[in-house]
Amino acid sequence: MQGPLVTVLMSVYNGGKYLRPSVESILNQTYKDFEFFIVNDQSTDDSVKIIESFHDKRIVIHHNEMNLGLTKSLNVGLKLARGKYVARMDADDIAFEMWLEKLVHYFRNHPEYAAVGSSAVVIDGVGKRKEIRRAPINLHEIIFRVFFAPPMNHVSVLLNKELILENGGYDEKFRITQDYELWSSLIRNRYTITNLPDVLVSYRVHSDSVGFIEANKRGFQEKTETMFRNIQSLTNLEITKSDVEEICKLFYHTPDLNPEMFHRAQSNFENIYPHLKEGFRLPAVFFKKEIKTQMLKPYCKLAVHKIQNNDIREARKIAIQYCRQYGFHMMPFLIFLTTFGGYRISKRIPYAYEKGLEAVTKTFPRLKSS
Numbered sequence: 001m002q003g004p005l006v007t008v009l010m011s012v013y014n015g016g017k018y019l020r021p022s023v024e025s026i027l028n029q030t031y032k033d034f035e036f037f038i039v040n041d042q043s044t045d046d047s048v049k050i051i052e053s054f055h056d057k058r059i060v061i062h063h064n065e066m067n068l069g070l071t072k073s074l075n076v077g078l079k080l081a082r083g084k085y086v087a088r089m090d091a092d093d094i095a096f097e098m099w100l101e102k103l104v105h106y107f108r109n110h111p112e113y114a115a116v117g118s119s120a121v122v123i124d125g126v127g128k129r130k131e132i133r134r135a136p137i138n139l140h141e142i143i144f145r146v147f148f149a150p151p152m153n154h155v156s157v158l159l160n161k162e163l164i165l166e167n168g169g170y171d172e173k174f175r176i177t178q179d180y181e182l183w184s185s186l187i188r189n190r191y192t193i194t195n196l197p198d199v200l201v202s203y204r205v206h207s208d209s210v211g212f213i214e215a216n217k218r219g220f221q222e223k224t225e226t227m228f229r230n231i232q233s234l235t236n237l238e239i240t241k242s243d244v245e246e247i248c249k250l251f252y253h254t255p256d257l258n259p260e261m262f263h264r265a266q267s268n269f270e271n272i273y274p275h276l277k278e279g280f281r282l283p284a285v286f287f288k289k290e291i292k293t294q295m296l297k298p299y300c301k302l303a304v305h306k307i308q309n310n311d312i313r314e315a316r317k318i319a320i321q322y323c324r325q326y327g328f329h330m331m332p333f334l335i336f337l338t339t340f341g342g343y344r345i346s347k348r349i350p351y352a353y354e355k356g357l358e359a360v361t362k363t364f365p366r367l368k369s370s
Helices: 016-027 047-052 070-080 099-109 139-145 161-166 178-188 218-234 241-252 259-275 284-294 296-308 312-326 330-341 349-360
Strands: 006-012 034-040 059-063 085-088 115-123 129-133 158-160 193-204
Touching: 006 016, 006 070, 006 099, 016 034, 016 047, 034 047, 034 070, 047 059, 059 070, 070 085, 070 161, 070 178, 085 099, 085 161, 099 115, 099 158, 099 193, 139 193, 139 284, 158 161, 178 193, 178 218, 218 241, 241 259, 241 296, 259 284, 259 296, 284 296, 296 312, 296 330, 312 330
Parallel strands: 006 034, 006 085, 034 059, 115 193
Antiparallel strands: 085 158, 115 129, 115 158
């Protein structure tokens, strides 16, 4: 008997709070030819009861004999999956109904790819939209992104199982950012990955999620390690681990950097792209434009941090610094202008951003917390 073309792989550990809508979103896909392989990682809540309540023949539950953690559980699922392609979904995230159909269609026309993903909407514990996590589309964008962030959204991807296992699967040294290391290792080993421009999933960040709990601990160390490996493998740049830690803080923990560290991290980050090795080189016009865009985040984050601490003058200075170095951009310019209105006006910048995001994402399905 021929198996399904696709396996949807989910690992569950005490995920009962958000599990039902997540499972429903998989079972309601417009593409139907899949097995839904769920690894129960020794849950002690009602997760198994919720899964068994669906009575859907496509659902297969594998019970780990002991708690293995996410990375090892994903490797178990990869090896046991019957599908040629393996789609990833977590127990607290939501797939929009065309997710599998669009990814399978792409793979049928591009079977040489190791992975294909999509963009995602980031939501909180009650389903409120926090940001749109745009995935890079072409090879230049993916190579640019891999030096500071994952170039794919983990819960959006469809994997070519044979090629992923050939590459070694998930690196079990990485408990939190196993996806970032996987995409990076594929690029380092010259496998091809890509993303569709569509927003096909929602990714939930909340106080119970592993990434949220350990984001400031092990997750930071793992991100730094992957960034360091990428720089060593893909560039001719000589750089220390401590330098890479500062680059990581530049994008993920900006306020932790003093001015000297900030500008050193900025310089080291910009210095990566002129030193790319043959086969990974990017046009100078392209990477200079992308650097300008990427540096918006730490400058604006730092300026908003200063505003929140009622240091309006310093926030104004940071906004001016960005424009002087990279040229005019509306966001730091608006921060600069609002600082003249004082603290009460300036502190509404994050609120204005959230309202703008609501307008951009209004066409996406409404999401429930349970």
